[in-house]
Amino acid sequence: MTIVESLESIMRQSVEPSLVCVVNDGSTDSTSNLLFKLKDSYQNIHIITLEDKGYDSRRIVHNWNIACDYVKKSGKEYDYLLISSDDVVLPKEYVERLIQEMSIDPKLAVVSGNRGLAQSDFISLPEGAGRLIRVSFFSQIGYRHPPYYGYEPWILYKALQMGYRIRKLADLKYEHKRTFGVGHQFIEYGPAMRCLGYHPIFVLARVVRNILTNKTGISKSASLRMLFDYLFEGKWKDDPYFQYFDPELREFIRNLQKQRLFRKLTMI
Template structure:
C-alpha cells in the first residue's frame, strides 16, 4: 500500500493518544506494523506492546526497536500457548502499566494489531474528527474495500474520558464480545461512534487467516443479540460475501446457535442491563423497518454521506 504524503498539513494542536497492541510469533509483520505507527504525523505519547509468549524472532525485533524508540514499552509474557481470551487481558495489563509507571494521561488510546499498517496521516484524520465531535466516543477507519458501519477492532480510537466512566471504569470487560460491548456501553451512555471512510489501513494478513469465527458467533449470544439480527447479518454476509465471507457466515450462525455460556470467566454472559439494551436497540430497528415496509418506502439506516458514518450502535 503506497501513499503520497508530500502535502500533509499537520494541525497545530491535536488530541494526544497512546497505542496498545498484542503480538505472538509476529516476526513477519510486527516491525512493519510498529514502524507505521512510529511514522504517524501525529505521534503517540507512547506505545505499549504485549508480547504474548512469542517463540520466534519477535522478541529480538522488539528489543531492537526499543533501542531507537524510547517511547516503546514491551510487556513480555511466558509462552502459555495460544489463547484468544488473553488478548483483552493483555490490553488491560497495558492500561495498568500506564498507571503503575505514571505515564502521561492522554485524550485517546488506539488499538493496533501486529498485522495492520497505517498511512502516516491515519491518526491525524481520526483524531481531528474526534477533536471536533465531542460526542463521538469511538472511531476507526476502514481497510481494503470494506465498508464497516461500526468501528473496526484494529485502528480503533477510544476517548479515554468516556471510557473511564463506563461500567468497567477504564478497563475492558474480559468477556467474549468485548469490542462490541464497548460500543453498546458508549451508546447507552448517550455517546456516538464513527467510521472515517477516508482513513484507510492495510491488513497484511487476510481476514480468513486465523480469524476467530467461533468468537464472532458466540459473542452474539453473550451480548444478547436478537435472533433476527443474527439472521439478517448471516444473510447479508452469505448472500453478498461481505466482511467474513460465506464460509465465515455459516460458522458465525453455527456458533451462535450452539454456544453454551458459562457462569463465570471469559465465556459468561454480559450484564443483564447491557443485554437488555442490545436487544431493545435491535428491536427498535426492526420496528422501524416494518413501518417503512408498510409505507412501501424502505428508509436507509445509513447516512447518505459515507465519508463519515456516524451513529449509535442501533445503526449496526
C-alpha cells in the first residue's frame, strides 16, 4: 500500500500544500480507512470517494477532472496545481524547486521532475505524475483535461501551441514505487499518438528507441503494440474514448516533431 507514503511525501513538502484532493476510485481494500486516518492528521486533505467500477486506466483522466473541479469550486485561489499518483513519492524540496523554475520563467506552463530514467529534459516531455501546472494557464484551457486518449500529452502540446514553455528537470528525481506500466500496460499510447496526429516517422523512431535502449522504461513488446495500435486505428473506431483532436493542434504537433527529427538528423 503506497498511497500513505505518497501522500505523506506531499504533506511534508518544504512548501506546504493549501489543499490536497484525493480521489478514491472505489477501492475495496483498506485504502479508504487509511485515507481517513491521514485526514485526521492533515486537515487540508479532502477525500472524494467514487463507486467501484473495476480497473480501467481510462478513468484516470475522469478522476483528475473531478479533483480539478473540486479545487476550482473550493472558492480559494491557487497559483499552481500538482498532479500526482498513489505510487509516487516526492523528495521534500520537490515542489519548492518546481515553483522556483516557474517563478524564474513566467511562460513556463508545466514543469516536472523525472522518475529516474536517463532522459534529457531537452528532448522529453514532463512526466504525467509529479507535474506542476500554472493555474493561470490551466484556466485558459478550461481547467480540465480532455476525456480522450492522449489527454496527458495534450496539455503539453497545447501549452506550446499557445506560446508557453514546458520543461522536465533532469536532476530532480522522484521515486516511482510500482514498476512503470503495471496496470495500463501502455495500451493507451498507440491510439493516443493517433488521436494527437503524431508524425509516422516520429512514431517509428520512438518505437525503435524504446526497443534499442532502456531510456523510457517501455518494454519491447509494449513498444511493438504501440506501433500496431497507431497503424491500425480501425480497431478503435467504435470506442468513444478514441477521438481526433482539432486539426490545428494535430498539424502543430506534426510540424514540431518534423523539426525535432530534422535537428536529430543534422546532428548525425
